Amino acid sequence: MINSAQIRLLAFVRAIFLTFIMALSGVLLAPSGVAHADESQPTQVTVRSWLGSNSLGSKPTDELQVFAPTQQIILNIEVSTNTWYTAGTKISALEIPDVLVKRRNPFAVNSTVREKGQTWSRQLWEVVLYPQKSGDFTVPAVSLDVQVSGSNGEKQQVKLATPPQKFRVEIPSAELGGTQSWFAASDVTVKQEWQASSENPKVGDAITRVIEIQAQDSLSVLLPTMMTNSVNDAWQGYLNPPELVDTQSRDGYISKRKDSLTYVFQQGGDIHWPSIEIWWWNTKAQSLEKITIEGYSVHVKHTIASWLKDYRYVLISSLISALVLVFIVFATRRYYRTHPSPQWVSYYLAVLKGRWPVARTLLYKKVRSTTGNIVMNETLQSKKLQDKALLMQKQEPNRRLMTQLWRNIKRKAKRENFISKALPELDSINK
Template identity: 40%
Template sequence: MKNIGWFKYERKTQYTRPRLKHQQRLLSGWAVIVGYIMLLIFSGSVYAQRAQTQPETQAAKNKVNVDLRAWVDDSSNDVPTFSVYQQVILYVDVGTSRWFTGGTRIGAVEVPDLIAKQRNQLATNYTERHSGQTWSRQRWEITLYPQVAKNFVIPPIAVNVQVSAPDGTNVTTTLYTQPIRFKAVLPSGEIKQDRPWFSASQVGVTQQWLQSNQAADNHSSEERHLRVGDAITRTITIVADNSLSILLPDVMTQLEHSEQFQAYPEPNTFTDTQTRGEYRSSRKEQVVYILQQGGEVSFPNLELQWWNTDKQQLERIEIEGAQYHVKHTLKSFLRAYAHLFLIVFAMLVFVMIGIVVTRRYYSSHPKPNWLVLRKLIKQGKWGTARAFIYSQLRRETKNLQIAQWHIDRQVQSEHRVRDDDVSRFLDGEENASIFTRLSNAIQYSKNRKVRLAGLKVPEALPQLKNPAQFKSQGDNKTPSK
């Protein structure tokens, strides 16, 4: 039994030993492959690290000191605060214990809602003593303009410099600034958000008007008379210190087309300059107005609001408008007053129709009293006119004599009948005004009586008109049992 067991064990051992060797060879192969890959990765990272740090290592090897400083404000505040649209200067100061042998390159500043512009392409070079050594320094300026109110963080900026080593070689190194933080806020609650505004330390506005028919010598006043179709060019120039030209508002967009003129804006002109550390920007706007109507053409005043960063207050500038007198051409005159011509023509047509209808009506109906009397007076028939007034008096008031006619005071006042008009009429005076006043008073007296009769209210209790009678009737009544 043992032999058999040993035999079986021996056979099993002989069967599994080659298999273990094969597995060991596989594991060794995989280990070699993984080690080779890790070696490549490690060597690549080491090579990249050496390539990145070699300039610095070379500078340190050559005993060249280089430092870098960056800030946005000289104040001691941890987070400086500025106004929206205010010019913020980012200072980048790099120095070396030797001297610079090549151009310094500063990386771009890319932050959302922040405009960064290197307006000054030259650095300020100076020297300073540090630990007994003379350092050469360069100070660069980058202007920043925040567009919204929020906290801004400027990430590290790469600064590439080339300096001289003690052995005479040139050493290139790349330094990075620390993250820089500042805050932008809305400076005042009085700012009207529906109107454009900007921030600056000082602002000046100039305006110029030019007529298309204006003579070069400006001596002939006749040539300066504007007519429909002529053009007026309005030019407004805004100059601001410590601002950016693209931030200056377009003020003439407030004045659009109207019935009096058509506006055609020209391309705006932007200028940004730097002189002795002072930044100045300007925006030039020009609009050509083609006159469409004659008469008085008015260009209203324009308003410009801006935040004064020096005085820390909101200021407004009013740009004065202008007024011109424009002469009509025949075509513009007809076009301008076409609606008035239509109204007058329609009125004339209605008047003519009214005259025709009136003539036809009075051809078969009696004419009005005032028309008959006016015609008799105009023809000089004073006797007939006098008889007409008597007939009118008899017909309207039932009186045969005008001396017995009582003129109502209200009628006399409304028709301006004088107290002596009746006596002058009876004396035979031939006066058209007297005849007209008496005729109108007679006619109005009849109309007034008709109106009063129509407005008369019937008595509700006529027995109350005689209280004594009502009392006597009440006393005669006997009470019922």
């Protein structure tokens, strides 16, 4: 049996246990009371919007902001409530003339902040704008459908609208006033790659040029086209569709454009592709910058078919000339079989073969037929040539001497014929 002392001990332990349970229940139930006090407040939903050039880095301002054409402009829309969201926020479509509008990030950036004893839930949405020309622009009001929890715990539908906002777009530099193509970005990198089908290319082989542009805070459709399929006799180009990629990273929005053009060699020889220049406006440094993509040279070897194709006109002309020459030679030989050879041909053949008596005879005939003189020294006016003519008669001549005498006599004959034609009266006077 339990005595009175044991009963009193059990009662004491029970009292201590109940006191501990009540204290613990008070600690656990205290936050629930605070939350209940917040829920007792009326439901509030607010919206504000502002323009900026950086993702998650701009702050509202009342000043009129100025941007460059094609520069990225971010319309920030911030929705806040002192309760919590029970459904997704719907944002109406936005259209602005001469401005590209993109929702590049389909999700909002969620955060909480405590103000005046209340906890506010916030959603930050971004709509990206890319103006295409200079001028003044107005961003119209954007409507939002927001669903939050009411003070009584029921879902509450709220319609909001952002105020209209204005901004200006101007050409940032006088150097960009011409017709050159350019775009705006905060950072640009360019990569080039040549992919050849053979280390020693020949006609019929191919080479592919790949150029990739990566720009931060821009749009892929705004990046310039690097290559066009121009007409060239040295190669046949095949332009591949461009690869356009727009992504988002921790640093912001990144766009890529990859162009590739395959060249099939049609002719042999040296082929050169010129360099390409890219102009872009650095929105971070507020400066105009240029990127040069280096050109490329390659030597293409001929195949038999390509060599014949490239030089076909030269070959045809040479063949025709050779046939005409052969015909002339055969016709000449056939003619002189029945006719005497020209005097100069007989003379030079005699000199060439060393038949000096025949050469002397033909040389005297030339003197007589051209000048009418019998003595050669009377025809030659130069004392030096007269001495050489005497030497020819006494000693064995040489080819150089005989050729020089023949040309001198021939030159004198031409001079006398020219004088007689220019002054025909001299012939009648001499007679």
